[in-house]
Amino acid sequence: MTGIEPYLPLIWAGLLATAVALYVILDGFDLGLGILFWTTRDETSRDDMMSSVAPFWDGNETWLILGGGGLFAAFPIAYAIVMSALYVPIILMLLALILRGVAFEFRWAAKPTHKLWDFAFAAGSTLAALAQGFVLGGLIQGIEVKDGAFAGGPFDWLSPFSVACGLGLVTGYALLASCWLLMKTSGAIHLHAQRLAPMLLLGVAGFAALVSLWTPLRYPFIAERWFSMPNIFFLWPLPLATAWLAYQVYRALQRGEAVKPFFGVVGIFLCCFVGLAISAYPYLVPRSIDLWQAAGAPGSLIFMLFGVLFLLPIVLGYTAFVYWTFRGRLRPGEGYH
Amino acid sequence: MVLDPVLLSRLQFAFTITFHIIFPSFTIGLSAFIAVLMVRYTRSGRQHDLELARFWTKIFAISFAMGVVSGLVLSYQFGTNWSRFSVVVGNIVGPLLAYEVLTAFFLEATFLGIMLFGAGRVPPWLHLTAAIMVAIGTAVSAFWILSANSWMQFPTGHEMRDGVAFPLDWVHIIFSPTFPLRFAHMVTAAYITTSLVVVAVGARFALKGQFPDHARTMLHMGLGLALILVPAQIAIGDFHGLATAHHQPAKLAAIEGHWENEKEEGAGVPLILFGWPNQKTESNDFALSLPHIGSLIITHSWDGRFPALKDFAPQDRPPVPPIFFAFRFMVGIGFALLGFVAWGLYHWWRGDLMENRLFLRVAANVWPIGFLATIAGWMVTEIGRQPWIVTGLLRTADASSPLVPQSVMVSLALFIFVYGIVFSAGIYFINRLINKGPVPHVVGAEEGVPSRPLSAATRSIGD
Numbered sequence A: 001m002t003g004i005e006p007y008l009p010l011i012w013a014g015l016l017a018t019a020v021a022l023y024v025i026l027d028g029f030d031l032g033l034g035i036l037f038w039t040t041r042d043e044t045s046r047d048d049m050m051s052s053v054a055p056f057w058d059g060n061e062t063w064l065i066l067g068g069g070g071l072f073a074a075f076p077i078a079y080a081i082v083m084s085a086l087y088v089p090i091i092l093m094l095l096a097l098i099l100r101g102v103a104f105e106f107r108w109a110a111k112p113t114h115k116l117w118d119f120a121f122a123a124g125s126t127l128a129a130l131a132q133g134f135v136l137g138g139l140i141q142g143i144e145v146k147d148g149a150f151a152g153g154p155f156d157w158l159s160p161f162s163v164a165c166g167l168g169l170v171t172g173y174a175l176l177a178s179c180w181l182l183m184k185t186s187g188a189i190h191l192h193a194q195r196l197a198p199m200l201l202l203g204v205a206g207f208a209a210l211v212s213l214w215t216p217l218r219y220p221f222i223a224e225r226w227f228s229m230p231n232i233f234f235l236w237p238l239p240l241a242t243a244w245l246a247y248q249v250y251r252a253l254q255r256g257e258a259v260k261p262f263f264g265v266v267g268i269f270l271c272c273f274v275g276l277a278i279s280a281y282p283y284l285v286p287r288s289i290d291l292w293q294a295a296g297a298p299g300s301l302i303f304m305l306f307g308v309l310f311l312l313p314i315v316l317g318y319t320a321f322v323y324w325t326f327r328g329r330l331r332p333g334e335g336y337h
Numbered sequence B: 001m002v003l004d005p006v007l008l009s010r011l012q013f014a015f016t017i018t019f020h021i022i023f024p025s026f027t028i029g030l031s032a033f034i035a036v037l038m039v040r041y042t043r044s045g046r047q048h049d050l051e052l053a054r055f056w057t058k059i060f061a062i063s064f065a066m067g068v069v070s071g072l073v074l075s076y077q078f079g080t081n082w083s084r085f086s087v088v089v090g091n092i093v094g095p096l097l098a099y100e101v102l103t104a105f106f107l108e109a110t111f112l113g114i115m116l117f118g119a120g121r122v123p124p125w126l127h128l129t130a131a132i133m134v135a136i137g138t139a140v141s142a143f144w145i146l147s148a149n150s151w152m153q154f155p156t157g158h159e160m161r162d163g164v165a166f167p168l169d170w171v172h173i174i175f176s177p178t179f180p181l182r183f184a185h186m187v188t189a190a191y192i193t194t195s196l197v198v199v200a201v202g203a204r205f206a207l208k209g210q211f212p213d214h215a216r217t218m219l220h221m222g223l224g225l226a227l228i229l230v231p232a233q234i235a236i237g238d239f240h241g242l243a244t245a246h247h248q249p250a251k252l253a254a255i256e257g258h259w260e261n262e263k264e265e266g267a268g269v270p271l272i273l274f275g276w277p278n279q280k281t282e283s284n285d286f287a288l289s290l291p292h293i294g295s296l297i298i299t300h301s302w303d304g305r306f307p308a309l310k311d312f313a314p315q316d317r318p319p320v321p322p323i324f325f326a327f328r329f330m331v332g333i334g335f336a337l338l339g340f341v342a343w344g345l346y347h348w349w350r351g352d353l354m355e356n357r358l359f360l361r362v363a364a365n366v367w368p369i370g371f372l373a374t375i376a377g378w379m380v381t382e383i384g385r386q387p388w389i390v391t392g393l394l395r396t397a398d399a400s401s402p403l404v405p406q407s408v409m410v411s412l413a414l415f416i417f418v419y420g421i422v423f424s425a426g427i428y429f430i431n432r433l434i435n436k437g438p439v440p441h442v443v444g445a446e447e448g449v450p451s452r453p454l455s456a457a458t459r460s461i462g463d
Helices: A005-039 A043-053 A058-072 A078-085 A086-112 A114-141 A161-183 A188-218 A218-226 A232-237 A237-254 A260-280 A298-325 B005-044 B049-081 B082-119 B123-154 B172-174 B177-209 B213-245 B250-257 B291-300 B320-350 B357-363 B369-383 B406-435 B452-459
Strands: A283-285 B158-161 B163-165 B271-279 B281-288 B389-390
Touching: A005 A043, A005 A058, A005 A161, A005 A188, A005 A260, A005 A298, A043 A161, A043 A188, A043 B213, A058 A078, A058 A086, A058 A298, A058 B082, A078 A086, A078 A114, A078 A283, A078 B049, A086 A114, A086 B049, A086 B406, A114 A161, A114 A260, A161 A188, A161 B320, A188 A218, A188 A232, A188 A237, A188 A260, A218 A232, A218 A260, A232 A237, A237 A260, A298 B082, A298 B163, B005 B049, B005 B123, B005 B158, B005 B177, B005 B369, B005 B406, B049 B213, B049 B406, B082 B123, B082 B163, B082 B172, B082 B389, B123 B172, B123 B177, B123 B389, B177 B213, B177 B320, B177 B357, B177 B369, B213 B250, B213 B320, B250 B271, B250 B291, B250 B320, B250 B369, B250 B452, B271 B291, B271 B320, B281 B291, B320 B357, B369 B406
Parallel strands: none
Antiparallel strands: B158 B163, B271 B281
16 A cells, blocks of 8 residues: 555545535435425415526436445445445435426426426425435444445334434425525515524524434444544534524524525535534444445546546536526526426 | 345346436437537528427426436445445446546536526527537446446456456456447437437428428438438447357357357358247247358358357356347347338438328337337347356346345335336326427527516515
């Protein structure tokens, strides 16, 4: 092992974490819009919600493919174990994503008889978020591994904790979506989002606090990670920053600001994400397989690193360009069918 | 009944990938067709080119959405159902898929947003560029996925250490020997498939006497492309078959239904036109064959020999009947299409392409043919690789995840249920869009433009 090789797993863990974080934020508000579908029956509001994300949803979902594909490519062993252990929630997520994904097109094509696709969009988005929470919870709980392969049962992931994670993520995505609507829409749906956002913020704060207390109480290694010396000195600003952000978002909502709440909530998500990463490090499959055990061949990691260093900035560039193209509030009548 | 999780996972993968391939087969060609229509409009300014581009863009959007969501399933199934495969060849196949995501998926998915919704927000040249980017993205995606598949068919450029494949030479991995022809064969198939759908829609309008300009453009463009590509595809297929003879002799023997070589020298190998491969007796029942023609096609000599099925141990042979029949089905369609395009050329030359009702009636029904041939071709190549998931490295039976069969049974049932709904709805909506036809383009009513003053007026709320 010379030069860069020992650091490759770390670099790749960082890249994957970036991809997953981008996915959670981008598809988070996207799925959240589907979750918010339950809260209104108003036709124009629903049209606006969908139109506000229609140019982006496909790109947003691609980060999930990069997350899955990247895990496969960089950490094949972890990918193999995690995907077979979490078979049930992963398949549920995929099926749900199919239903809500096609709803983007089918809903417009079916008008005026599109009730079914409204339901598919709402139910699919909610189920996908819930399943992603199950995956998260199942991962934090740990996975039973024997001889480098999954050795548990199909419902090992199901527990009060993973259900709490699922509900927490549903609430979080709904919050992101309501802040997205504040920024991107006007009219009835804007007012609706203004009413929802503070309640959802409260819910997210509750779930964040619950998970932050539950994990160290239940899992001694997480307690040790956070509360032992000298870690506690370095780590205490993180929960504090989260709480501060939540307060800032609350203030911004009170003042009726349009843009700040969304980026504040993105900040909250990133803090929670970093917190979870701190709890899990250096494990990729918590408590069984660490980054170095799971890493693929150095030759593969280097080959992909060249591609990523060159291509990821381009991808980020044109992604930003598309968001910039469709910047500002939704124009009435925009949409294409 | 004992349920075999490997068999269930195979069924699930076969089902989900067969469903998926329908959409790329169509969208690879359709995105290019739309881009060409937009270029034509830019150069000629003819309204019906623009109307056609918009008409097909709507159909493209529906097909592409179904392709994306069904493709997502595949990228996760390698882990959920084939975790041993992921561990053994993840170092090789993983990076190829990662490159597909980075070079193709993001490109097509992101520029699709501009292509579908951006007409009123970006200048025309950028809108056209977005359409071209989407077309490039779909083709690049095919490049990587066929590279990965070809490596699985005939792996090169790697070494095995402790039962895991490690990369040695990425150029050899990406451009493995069976890759160039397989890629050419698939992309050509995709363009032919699309051109047949375009021809069919054009013929449908021509029969009803609707949209005559649009119908003529579609018939000319679709038929024109097919006229070049169908003969080319037959030639590519022939070369691809020769490469298969060289790299995957067991697959070729199954394709040919070639059980054994005659003892005596100079007997040659017959071409089995039709028959029923019988795996028990290791021979073909009811065979109708042409002596020596098999040798002629495969070895390009009158009495050349090539390995027969019996030269391989029974556990190393692929299942013969599905390969044998799927191949004949595909080749049959290939030659039928050759006849069809020749027929079309005749009427084009006579100048009654838009009037000959018999031809139009047939043409209006050719739309599924390309899909069927593509699926049959994939069956030949994938079943032909059996019993291996990666030829020589890993058997399919050893590649699956430690799952309980009930999990896979339920997920398979759910996939069939959900895909059934999605597919029926998709076909229904596409058919409805086709029946509606292209929407006349009113000069001066550029999309997005009339909404601008309105949007400024309604902006006050919430600002």
